[in-house]
Amino acid sequence: MRATDPFARQATLARSVRLLGEFRFEQSDPPRFYGALADDTVALVTALVDGDPAGSTLLDVGGGPGYFASAFEAAGLNYLGVEPDASEMHAGPAGEPGAGTFVRASGMALPFADDSVDVCLSSNVAEHVPDPWRMGREMLRVTRPGGLVVLSYTVWFGPFGGHEMGLTHYLGGARAAERYARKHGHRPKNDYGSSLFAVSAADGLAWAQSTGMLVAAFPRYHPRWAWWMTHVPVLREFLVSNLVLVLRPS
Structure with missing residues (x-):
């Protein structure tokens, strides 16, 4: 049985359409959007x-406002969230009863011992740090042998690579950020070069393969029949959108 088989059965077109429909609520109704994403992430990881x-103990690197915490706790996992931005932690249910335990720290220097967690997750964080593979190495370090590391991130040249800047990122990250600032009167939250970076599918695959621990890679939001895109250079940069790397430390 392949490593992804249990999840592949859940990766249907109906799921993809449902998640795509929830994305429009990211800004207007964060609890709705992140609640749906949390439930789907729990299904993926479990x-x-x-x-x-x-x-099991799950460490969520870049846990943000904590919407994932209650979903994982409800699934029977012990949730630990790491988030460097205090304002981000206070933007949601982080710290509330039943919302797990949170630590303020950087994903590139995790304050945990080697082999100390069973599962290490990072959802849509790698594109927001200047050295995502340093973060990946930290995730592998703190995960016990035989455990699970799931690193999922938004691919730069995919349609969502520019985040709130929309498709203008195809004009170049710096130009897109300047254009956004002129239009809205303030810099984007995901500002190219400081809180948003261009991370390719090829770079992620190359790093994961170099560890010798990669067991699967697939597009997070695509139905199973579209996973072949991951294996096609160039095409995957534009169509994969969000890449999941699954690793098992040894």
Whole structure:
């Protein structure tokens, strides 16, 4: 059985359409959007875990406002969230009862011992740090041998690579950020060069393969029949949108 088989059965066209519909609520109704994304992320991670995930310790690198915490706790996992931005942590349910435990720290220097967690997750964070593969190495370091590392990120040349800047990122990241600032009177939250970086699918695959621990790579929001795109150079940069790297530390 392939590593992705348990999740592949859930990766239907109906799921893709449902998630795409939720994206329009990211700015106007964050609890709705992130709640739907949290439920889907729990389904993804628990399907990839070997055996019953209940009682496992999950570290969420870049846990943000904490919308994932209650969903993972409800699934029986012990949730730890890492977030460097205090304002981001206070923008949601982080710290509330049942919302796991949060630590303010950088994903590129995780304050945890080697081999100390069962599952390490990073959802849509790699494109926001200047050295995403340093963060990836930290995730592998803190995960026990035989555990699970899931690193999912937005591919720069995909349609969502520019985040709130929309498709203008195809004009160049710096130019898109300047254009956004002129139009809205302030810099974008995801500002190219400081809080948003161009991360390619090729770079992620190359790093993951170099570790010798990669067991699967696939587009996060695509139905199973479209996963072949991951294996086609150039095409994957534009069509994969969000790449999932699944690694098992040894």
